[in-house]
Amino acid sequence: MKEYKLDAEAKILLDKGFVLPVMEEFYSIHGEGLHTGKAAYFIRIGGCDVGCNWCDVKESWNPNHFPPTNVDEVLERVFQNISKTVLITGGEPLNFNLNYLCEKLGEKGFSRHIETSGSSPLSGEWDWICLSPKRNKNPLAEIYPKANELKVIIEKQDDFLWALENSKLVSEDCELYVQPEWSVSTKIMSDVVEFVKDNPKWKVSIQSQKYMRVP
Secondary structure (H helix, E strand, O other), X not given: OOOOOOOHHHHHHHHHOOEEEEEEEEEEEOOOHHHOOOEEEEEEEOOOOOOOOOOOOHHHOXXXXXXXXXXXXXXXXXXXXXXXXXXXXXXXXXXXXXXHHHHHHHHOOOEEEEEEOOOOOOOOXXXXXXXXXXXOEOOOHHHHHHXXXXXXXXXXXXXXXXXXXXXXXXXXXXXXXXXXXXXXXXXXXXXXXXXXXXXXXXXXXXXXHHHHOOO
């Protein structure tokens, strides 16, 4: 795969958030968590410093595989979309400065959502922050109280304890979700169900986009 090397000017623009390594953009249906079923415009930013073994977009990890894209050009496409909800995902989008992107989305009245592992400092103003903590690299302490939604991926039994530990760090009104990891979902789903029955503050999230066969 081609790699894009940034010159000095491009690095300055990247640091300021005027360009971003955009992997893909698409209009689809939100498939996970509280906003399941909602139409949204997705912007996937390349680059990740976490690297989960079960990640289903491993091709997003290297930011140099994606061209530094002018954010104003991305915004032009967003503003033509009929949905007023934008979801920024990755990779790990907080590896980059998202202040400019959020500012411009806010000026046009778009609802700004982000899905993040919380491994990097928060940038941008958000209407909804879905924090999905990963064991590979723990979230920064500063992001927990700002999370609107905590979504913990369950791959094995001790992930339930990990979920409970993380729930102690978020605000009381944060939505709590456990989501079975796709490749083991048929094996662990009954345990996920029992966990939620025993801990009714939690809800089950599934990757419904895979059942709907949408991006």
